[in-house]
Amino acid sequence: MVSRDNNGEILAARAGTRVGTSPLKGEALALRLGVLLAEDHCWETAIFQSDAQVLIDQLSHSEVLPDWIIEEDVLYLKSRWQEHPNWQFCWIPSEANGLAHEVAHWCRRMDVVSDE
Structure with a gap:
């Protein structure tokens, strides 16, 4: 995960791991x-922003039921969104999400799980 300001400057990055095979x-x-x-x-x-259209749809549309594998995450994210009405969740094409993927891959290769 990469955080940028409104000028595109990187503010922070975080990476984490989970056992599993689900993108x-x-x-x-x-x-x-x-x-x-x-x-x-x-x-x-x-x-x-996320390039996972399914995830963004499940967050943005109350009529879309969460996929069982991410139901806990969707419910958590929705609860945080309710607390922060000025936040937005939106889909972007995967081509526009390259930096976040590179950070995640680098952290996995280097066995890094940290932030900022």
Whole structure:
């Protein structure tokens, strides 16, 4: 997960690990890490971007039931979103999400799980 300011400058990055093989679960973890970072820094306004359309749909549309593998994450993220109405969750194409993926891959290769 990479955090940038409105000029595109990197503010922080976080990475985490989970045992499993689901890319969707990994995307949900990245959003959770982003939410935790925003709360740690008391950011009142934040835009969380993900290239996981399924995840963003489950967050944005109440009529879409959460996929069982990320249900806990979706419910958590929705609860945080209710507490922070100026936050946004939006989908971006995977081509625009390269830096976050590179950070995650680097952390996995280097066995790094940390923040900032």
